[in-house]
Amino acid sequence: DREQAGADPGGVPLLIVSVALLMIHMIIAAPRLKNAGYSPWLTVLLIVPVANLWAHFVTLLAPENYASTRKLDRVGTGCAVAILLIAVAVVVLAVVSMLNAP
Numbered sequence: 001d002r003e004q005a006g007a008d009p010g011g012v013p014l015l016i017v018s019v020a021l022l023m024i025h026m027i028i029a030a031p032r033l034k035n036a037g038y039s040p041w042l043t044v045l046l047i048v049p050v051a052n053l054w055a056h057f058v059t060l061l062a063p064e065n066y067a068s069t070r071k072l073d074r075v076g077t078g079c080a081v082a083i084l085l086i087a088v089a090v091v092v093l094a095v096v097s098m099l100n101a102p
Helices: 011-035 040-047 051-061 074-100
Strands: none
Touching (some): 011 040, 011 051, 040 051, 051 074
């Protein structure tokens, strides 16, 4: 009867783990955002679908005090280019595989 009601017994543990991982991510991102020159409260953007891309960009690539300079260092620029190339490659491979599908 649980299956008929739509209840998934594995759903609750998965939800608990997901929320725990999100909280850990937010705890780690808050000091990093502060170091980059932004408010730690912007970690809330990690749960907003498109805004989380910006939050991840800042926490992963931005050097110290990025908010005032708005310039990436050499490592940040290289990583940003690599991420962009990987994203383009994934899209190209997806399109090619869709075109070759029977």
